[in-house]
Amino acid sequence: MPKVLVDGQPIEVNEGENLLEACLNAGLDLPYFCWHPAMGSVGSCRQCAVVQYQSDEDTNGRIVMGCMTEVKEGARFSLETENAVQFREAIIESLMLNHPHDCPVCSEGGECHLQDMTVMVGHRDRRYTGKKNTHRNQYLGPLINHEMNRCITCYRCERFYKDYAGGKDFGAQASRDRVFFGRQTDGVLESEFSGNLVEVCPTGVFTDKPFLAHYSRKWDLQSAPSICTGCGVGCNTAPGERYGRLKRIHNRYNYDINGYFICDRGRFGAGYVNNKERIDYAGLREVDGSYSAIRHENALATAGQWLNDKRVVGIGSPRASLESNFLLKHWLGPANFSSGLSDAEGPGMKQLIKVLSTTKANVPSVRQMQSADAILILGEDVANTAPRISLALRQAVRNKSFSMAEEAGIPEWQDAAVRNLGQDELSPLIIVTSSESRLDNIASHIYSLSPDAIADFGFSLAARLDGSDIEDEMVCGVADILSQASRPLVVSGIGSFSPDILSSAAKVADSLSNLNKKAMLSLCVSESNSMGVAMLSDEHTLSLASVMEQLDDIDTLVILENDLSRRLDRSALQKLSESKVNIIALDVIENSTLNRASMVLPAASFAESEGSLVNFEGRAQRYFPVFEPARDRLPSWHWLIKLASLDNDNKLSALACFDDVVSLLADSDKKWEEIVKVAPGQTFRDRGQKIPRQTHRYSGRTAMNASVSVHEPPQPKDNETALAYSMEGLNRDQPSTLSPYVWSPGWNSNHSVQKFQSKVDGQHKNQTPGIILISSNQNGFGESVSYERTGALEANNWTLIPIACIHGSEELSSYTKEIAELSGNAFIAISEDAANALGVLDGDGLQVIGGSAEISLEVRVVDRMAEGCVGYSVGYEETLSLAPGQTVRLAKDASWIRSKPHLIATDGASEASLGESLYV
Amino acid sequence: MMEALIQTDLASVLTNEETAAIDAELEHVPYKSGAAIDALKIVQSKRGWISDECLTAISKHLEMSVDELEGIATFYNLIYRKPVGEKVILFCDSVSCWICGCEDAKEKVSKVLNIGYGETTADNKYTLLPVPCLGACDRAPVMMVGDELITNLDDAKIEATFSQSLLSEDY
Numbered sequence A: 001m002p003k004v005l006v007d008g009q010p011i012e013v014n015e016g017e018n019l020l021e022a023c024l025n026a027g028l029d030l031p032y033f034c035w036h037p038a039m040g041s042v043g044s045c046r047q048c049a050v051v052q053y054q055s056d057e058d059t060n061g062r063i064v065m066g067c068m069t070e071v072k073e074g075a076r077f078s079l080e081t082e083n084a085v086q087f088r089e090a091i092i093e094s095l096m097l098n099h100p101h102d103c104p105v106c107s108e109g110g111e112c113h114l115q116d117m118t119v120m121v122g123h124r125d126r127r128y129t130g131k132k133n134t135h136r137n138q139y140l141g142p143l144i145n146h147e148m149n150r151c152i153t154c155y156r157c158e159r160f161y162k163d164y165a166g167g168k169d170f171g172a173q174a175s176r177d178r179v180f181f182g183r184q185t186d187g188v189l190e191s192e193f194s195g196n197l198v199e200v201c202p203t204g205v206f207t208d209k210p211f212l213a214h215y216s217r218k219w220d221l222q223s224a225p226s227i228c229t230g231c232g233v234g235c236n237t238a239p240g241e242r243y244g245r246l247k248r249i250h251n252r253y254n255y256d257i258n259g260y261f262i263c264d265r266g267r268f269g270a271g272y273v274n275n276k277e278r279i280d281y282a283g284l285r286e287v288d289g290s291y292s293a294i295r296h297e298n299a300l301a302t303a304g305q306w307l308n309d310k311r312v313v314g315i316g317s318p319r320a321s322l323e324s325n326f327l328l329k330h331w332l333g334p335a336n337f338s339s340g341l342s343d344a345e346g347p348g349m350k351q352l353i354k355v356l357s358t359t360k361a362n363v364p365s366v367r368q369m370q371s372a373d374a375i376l377i378l379g380e381d382v383a384n385t386a387p388r389i390s391l392a393l394r395q396a397v398r399n400k401s402f403s404m405a406e407e408a409g410i411p412e413w414q415d416a417a418v419r420n421l422g423q424d425e426l427s428p429l430i431i432v433t434s435s436e437s438r439l440d441n442i443a444s445h446i447y448s449l450s451p452d453a454i455a456d457f458g459f460s461l462a463a464r465l466d467g468s469d470i471e472d473e474m475v476c477g478v479a480d481i482l483s484q485a486s487r488p489l490v491v492s493g494i495g496s497f498s499p500d501i502l503s504s505a506a507k508v509a510d511s512l513s514n515l516n517k518k519a520m521l522s523l524c525v526s527e528s529n530s531m532g533v534a535m536l537s538d539e540h541t542l543s544l545a546s547v548m549e550q551l552d553d554i555d556t557l558v559i560l561e562n563d564l565s566r567r568l569d570r571s572a573l574q575k576l577s578e579s580k581v582n583i584i585a586l587d588v589i590e591n592s593t594l595n596r597a598s599m600v601l602p603a604a605s606f607a608e609s610e611g612s613l614v615n616f617e618g619r620a621q622r623y624f625p626v627f628e629p630a631r632d633r634l635p636s637w638h639w640l641i642k643l644a645s646l647d648n649d650n651k652l653s654a655l656a657c658f659d660d661v662v663s664l665l666a667d668s669d670k671k672w673e674e675i676v677k678v679a680p681g682q683t684f685r686d687r688g689q690k691i692p693r694q695t696h697r698y699s700g701r702t703a704m705n706a707s708v709s710v711h712e713p714p715q716p717k718d719n720e721t722a723l724a725y726s727m728e729g730l731n732r733d734q735p736s737t738l739s740p741y742v743w744s745p746g747w748n749s750n751h752s753v754q755k756f757q758s759k760v761d762g763q764h765k766n767q768t769p770g771i772i773l774i775s776s777n778q779n780g781f782g783e784s785v786s787y788e789r790t791g792a793l794e795a796n797n798w799t800l801i802p803i804a805c806i807h808g809s810e811e812l813s814s815y816t817k818e819i820a821e822l823s824g825n826a827f828i829a830i831s832e833d834a835a836n837a838l839g840v841l842d843g844d845g846l847q848v849i850g851g852s853a854e855i856s857l858e859v860r861v862v863d864r865m866a867e868g869c870v871g872y873s874v875g876y877e878e879t880l881s882l883a884p885g886q887t888v889r890l891a892k893d894a895s896w897i898r899s900k901p902h903l904i905a906t907d908g909a910s911e912a913s914l915g916e917s918l919y920v
Numbered sequence B: 001m002m003e004a005l006i007q008t009d010l011a012s013v014l015t016n017e018e019t020a021a022i023d024a025e026l027e028h029v030p031y032k033s034g035a036a037i038d039a040l041k042i043v044q045s046k047r048g049w050i051s052d053e054c055l056t057a058i059s060k061h062l063e064m065s066v067d068e069l070e071g072i073a074t075f076y077n078l079i080y081r082k083p084v085g086e087k088v089i090l091f092c093d094s095v096s097c098w099i100c101g102c103e104d105a106k107e108k109v110s111k112v113l114n115i116g117y118g119e120t121t122a123d124n125k126y127t128l129l130p131v132p133c134l135g136a137c138d139r140a141p142v143m144m145v146g147d148e149l150i151t152n153l154d155d156a157k158i159e160a161t162f163s164q165s166l167l168s169e170d171y
């Protein structure tokens, strides 16, 4: 390791890094603004100034920017020389000229990088007494608040939003001290990563709007390590609570998955936890159909009558924890367990697991995906089904410019130089999907094919890579590109609900591996625990269809956190409503399945309970309760133990706590053995103490409920996990899986994460090794191909393609007010040609007729759509009766009333001018 | 349908002549966005300034987002995002001119035309803007009125320059 001298002290540095990184790695506090560990350096803020000496004789040295200076063996620097110290203070003072110093009313206060840096440079007294700039703030939608006066023009927001996340509707405007960061006009930020501005901006310009409406300081939040339940990627999050309310969600650094960034569904989609429609008490359905809230002891007494000596079937859920699903299966027996996956998804998930267990390719983490030098996407709209992965793919296509930079001798962190050199030279990204996607704008090749044709394409491509003679030019072209790559990545998934597409992706990845490539294969899944529940399924597991068939032979159904209206067709739902079966439904929020239930048990949400989720790679991760479940809510695993205890033959009697459940799961089958290593159990102590959920500055603990009662309530005890509802204890070097929030002396903002990393942008100092539960035998997928193909369609017959929407398709997040606002109407997506043929325009109505469905949906004209296909927004109330792959007919709905166009005017004047120019 | 309406309207904002001139510039750049400044100048030369509608139309033509083009348009002080008078007065307030007394000259201009920086005369003839150095320091103080450079400014020269306006405004 090379060494450099900093203020006379030798420090070890990593080859090729810059001095700022080296200093941070050495634990030195060098202030900075524009540099970001994931976005590199541009040297624009001038905050990280140090003095560099040219030779041993040089005693004056000169000021250089730490973030722009590559470390070289023997180089000599000073952070503490008067010159450097003064320079850095002067920079802060100049930034302060226009900064409003409104910390007391700023929601960044207490976790503000500008505050930290100001204190760090020792700048205390402001000399400037003149006027400050006042900007007009913009309306940026329901998620992000804009307070432009606080800007210090570090340009990070622009670099994240445009350069890193590929957003277009944002940028720097004007020049000098009038620079403004925002949109051209007011309006909702389009990028699904806009929420990261909250954490990327070192000041309070962009802040979390829903949080602002119910604000608490960071130091007053109680936090716990958590996992996002928005999709199957499993990003790590740090939710914060106060007064029994889930206040906000921050990114929680995870080296392998999300790094520093999460998507807006993850950040803002958990507001449903505070929704009024949450279930508080057990409910019993009366003869007249109404519900009465009952004490949970009474509920259990009644449930006992429905369970003993009865045939009880349990329906699990891809959004419930592994432990809850497992207990349900273990209690009722494999033959009485259904995974709760829809019949469209179940077989696909089975296929997906088979692929992952046999593939010759590597199954990469999200970070590893970023190393790909050519990417093929087969049938998956990644930006909507696994948003964080699409952000990684956006970085992967830059590998071309990174290799150009390497040739030119430019380090990767020289962000502006690398981008300037690379321009729009991107590594190949080949997208083969049915409809448009937000990644289209960085793709080198785009093909729109029906799901069947995508599978065929994949199979021919694999054959071509194996050396077969294939005529198709498109296939040969793609084969050439992939065979020239050294780290090709194939991305597919369950999004098209087509097992064939998964097989074809498996084939391509195997063929690439055979060519001696470090090939990677990544398969997206739809929900946070689809993988877990699919892995729990075995040959006895009932499909939902077979549960419905057997309904007459079933006395009691236990439905675990699953709204079946999203998974069953109408006739099955009808049958369920009419049957005599007793339904005990556990769930977090009111839904139509609860309305059919005989008894409802209030389940704790992810924020009030513990559990494990298995992500798309087969990686198991643990989330912990952020706060105690209120009222009669209990974690589902706890309810299930209570229910099982009513059974004369109680299979769960030995279970006293959550760790017991985990151990039982680990012992139940070899594939779960490692589950105990996912996170330390509740006996873990750091220096004799549990890990505190509260910061050491947590204020008003004994007084915050004084408006309700002046008696000091005892702190709740956590008997299930290694975390405490307390300020006492250390949050410093415990295992990464137990890290509730980041804070370090002098570093109050999320930048303190570097104090928890082994090196800048590296693993956590005390990284809990990732537990991947699926390992491949590397034999290859090897299945002979036999699949059915939809024949040619008659005129005006269309194949339905499911279109996932980042906001609106996921079940629980849709119960969040802000997400509902962004979801828009359910739609039918058609190509321009189809729109012309059907005589409709964007926003008109189309009748969709097929099977039991006859509904009208709003038309969305899309840039591309496979021949013979139309898309529909999945997961919307209106489209629940539609199924992927179904054939439908379309007709213009003459009675459709168009919803009014949304016109957001910046002010009266422009409203008037817009009105004139557009609508006259 | 609204979307359709908006598009047709904006497409017609650029005249054929403007579109042709922009397309000629596009020949010389590797990326369409590379012609952004030229396109703005072309449209401004015909219309005096860049309206929101023009901005959107140009951005569509160059396949950029309007937000990106706005960043460029507002960065350069000679691209006008508000209507200006028939002639723009670029009044130098940089060092050489300052040493040679440009502050007094500026006062004179303001008094004669009854406008300050950033303002336009009531008859819409002139807009007064500050500019840092016109490259004519040897003849400071200087200003440009439209395309004409007027050097060694003094009260008489200023009055002479604007005599037309003076007469019409009964100065």
Ligand code: SF4
Residues within 6 Å of the ligand: A150, A151, A152, A153, A154, A155, A156, A157, A158, A181, A200, A201, A202, A203, A205, A206
């Ligand atoms: S808004 Fe924030 S991130 Fe953007 S330039 Fe200003 S201070 Fe930096």
Ligand code: SF4
Residues within 6 Å of the ligand: A228, A229, A230, A231, A232, A233, A234, A235, A258, A262, A263, A264, A265, A266, A267, A386, A387, A388, A389
């Ligand atoms: S990508 Fe998925 S897991 Fe990650 S934050 Fe978004 S919804 Fe959550």
Ligand code: FES
Residues within 6 Å of the ligand: A020, A031, A032, A033, A034, A035, A041, A042, A043, A044, A045, A046, A047, A048, A049, A065, A066, A067, A068
């Ligand atoms: S962090 Fe080095 S110049 Fe901004």
Ligand code: FES
Residues within 6 Å of the ligand: B092, B093, B094, B095, B096, B097, B098, B132, B133, B134, B135, B136, B137, B140, B141, B142
């Ligand atoms: S300073 Fe005025 S022309 Fe140079």
